[in-house]
Amino acid sequence: MKRRKALKWTLIGGGIGIGTIALGGAGAFAWVYSASRIDTFGKIDFDKPLVVPPLAESVTDSSGSRVFDLEIRAGATQFKDGKATDTWGVNGDYLGPTIRVERGDEVAFAVRNSLDVATSIHWHGMHLPAVMDGGPHQMVEAGGDWAPQWMIDQPASTLWYHPHPHGETAEHVYRGLAGMIIIDDEESQALGLPQTYGVDDLPMVVQDKKFVGNNQMVEGGRFMGTQGTIGDEVMVNGTLGPYFDVTTRLVRLRLLNGSNARIYNFGFSDDRPFQLVATDGGLLPEAWETRRLPLSPGERAEIVVAFEPGDTVDLRSYPLEDAHQGPFNRFNGGDDKLDVCRFRAADSLSDDTEVPAVMSTAPDLADAEVAEERRFALSGFNQINGESMDMQRIDFGVREGTVEVWEVSNSDVYAHNFHVHDVQYQVLDVNGEEPEPHMRGWKDTIQLIPKRHYRIAMRFSEYTDPNVPYMYHCHILAHEDAGMMGQFVVLGEGEEIGQVPTVDSAHAHG
Template identity: 50%
Template sequence: MNRRQFLATAALSGLASACGSSASGAASDPAAFRTELRVPPLLQPKVDKDGTRRFALTMQRGRTELLPGKPVETWGFNGPHLGPTIRAARGDRIRMTVTNRLDEASTVHWHGMRLPAKMDGGPHQTIEPGATWSPHWTIDQPATTSWYHPHPHGETAEHVYRGLAGMFIVGDRTEAELPGTYGIDDVPLILQDKRFAENGSPTGDPLKGTFGILGDHILVNGTHAPFLNVRTERVRFRILNGSNARMYHLSFADRRAFHIVGNDAGLLPAPIQVDQVSLTPGERVEVLVTFTAGEQVLLRTLSGADDIDEGDFDIMKIVAARRLTASPRPPARLAGPAPIVAPPNAKVRRFRLNGHDAINGKEMDMSRIDEVVPAGAIEIWEIENTVYAHNFHIHEVAFQVLAVNGEKPPAYASGHKDTVYVPPKSTVRLAVQFGRFTDPATPYMYHCHILRHEDSGMMGQFVIVEPGTENEVPRTINAHHM
């Protein structure tokens, strides 16, 4: 189906009744979680003689049972839905081959990766149907949980909603004291909400309404009402909010405490104990959870005060084995990256989020450069939200949240990040650390990561240039010749 057929089918199909996602409905019964959680496979690279690790991804159509017994058309990487987990280490030379087997153009953005603009996978790096894109870079950033997803201008919401997303894990030796056996005590959780037609197809218009789609079912790694069997005393969950618009306030049904050890762009300086953590679209968090032999517990999200977090949902049941392998206690300290400290004379840039389709009064223009930044700079960015809920993602960078409406952020949100929630009618102040890849002709993006807003024009572009050349850079580019 093309976009018009997809939306027509969605409009004609009746919505299925809620079947086990609401905390006030059937899913409050742990017995309702009958499908074992699908853990995305690790993508195995081919290693060249020079040590370059080659990963191959194919964007393709397929059929998936998002609801049990109802196979429907979906999109995925290397399979019918979602994509494999890519795992690499700091210092690795990486080459991707991304082949588009869809019948429309797309892109693949490496969300959270610090790399040259031409390799970033934003809307300028289009992959036409039948074509292959081969970005390459050397990983030089701290251990982190990042992800990959499409980023075509005006079509990102639809492409992600159909199923194109996957985890990208960067490791380094600073993680030695944390669980790290993939799929056993180191488990990815991709959270996405959906609405379904009677036949089980995801339905709704991703570009309609204030926020697009807010679903009434929560999938984890594409699994509906899943359970996970755990065999170790502690498990490290890498949680990604891969939804188009929904905000999650995650906790356990028994309100147990757990430890946050990392967020978007790296580990924290020390584990932070909490009993709830909040994530807006695009944000990630790494948590350590302790289990007792033989117990069962539900992971859930609770509604809050904003329009993008409405509804209480039970998400997943976790079942601990009768005998658990012992795990080390959470370390007292973590080797997180150094704090980002802006110099006293740091440049301050201000961004005003207007409605759902403009920043500083301007809609996205692929040919316009909005900001020019010297390589290696640390700047202060102030994001003012004049209306309802937004968040803000900056490509390539790491930043620290200094204040939200003049108040310090929660301790778990004080580490390195690349995406931040900007509450209604508030201002968020960031210390932003830029990389050293220079390219005056190829931009990076900054935008709201509520995908309906991003596609509607709430996005801008910046380039990174050699210090001292900022005033020499043209503010227009040929958007068709990147």
């Protein structure tokens, strides 16, 4: 509770700071406003090869399940010259391996927490039983173990895993506990898209960091910021100033915004077009060509970029126009220009992949029978519908097998986004109009532009539990930690909302 109060007052202090500066005079405000913008275009050396996370190893047990061993531990990482940075990681010092599985796999995880504090692993974007979800009710105590198990039953997609301890998620993710999950299926593998891991199919965990003089990462928002930690340096897969040597004409980038708060607007330094082929929940029906792609924290996107022999081009994050309103856009990084990663194409490139005209089927919930409609208004730094998260309060129950439509809105002048556990949803409309192309695939996390209303449709299927809830929340982690989160359960026929177990009794050990 003390930590959540501290987060709340840190965020509120940013708002008070604006009034204080304003009272100090227009000149002081103008100086602070000008100094709040970061521009690293053309200023990054790009002198380190991009680290590609290893693929997680697994063994098949007697029941046919693929078993992955994951150890959460403390370590030290040499991000910069000089002193190594204290970090956390999974099976390593920083970040974790990429877990690559196929639809139909039965997976089991042997999770060991070697930290001296409790944490968890949430499988972001995964359809699975609530007791295996890895949210705040499935904490793994210091020195403890957790053994979740379920069957992968969703289309090919890019997901990720990260901690979800209530009130401490921001700190645990920032220290390095995160990794990518790739789901394959027969349909996607037959399409001819780039899919050779680490060659033409690249995981890219993009994060911003703030370092102090001894190379240690520090948390903390910008002066007058409202989002929590906004860093001034960008890393990919734990690499500062990364370059990647391209050997194929087409390269598939699996972009994950793994930052605590920053919203990126991806594009290339020569403004070349690229093709969006997949969103959070899987492949689009057809590729969408664009030159810019915004991603808020927790969102993923798969893009395919074409290179010519000898190309050198930088992936960048460009300014955002509408993430926040008024000066909040500048103070929360919306005006920043950031170089992210350099791509250096060889003089000769192989050319044996393609982006097919048809890749998948479109989301199909627009005409479904709707069992319930709900409204969710995100406001302040810690409230949804005027309430903050209560671990012992289940906000509502939904019926298994039904479709619901939720209207979600951002009541503020600064940024929020919205993530729902267990399901992928379809964005039906935004302020009554068709959503932008990058929001028309299956999603589990969307950016909420201030003062706009988003109608999303989702089907709740297969897994029921009247006592163990899933979460819905803002994925700007300081807001989540401060209480901008709620809980729901999926109910089977005849079931009613039960009693949330205490955290200890909710530890699922398989």
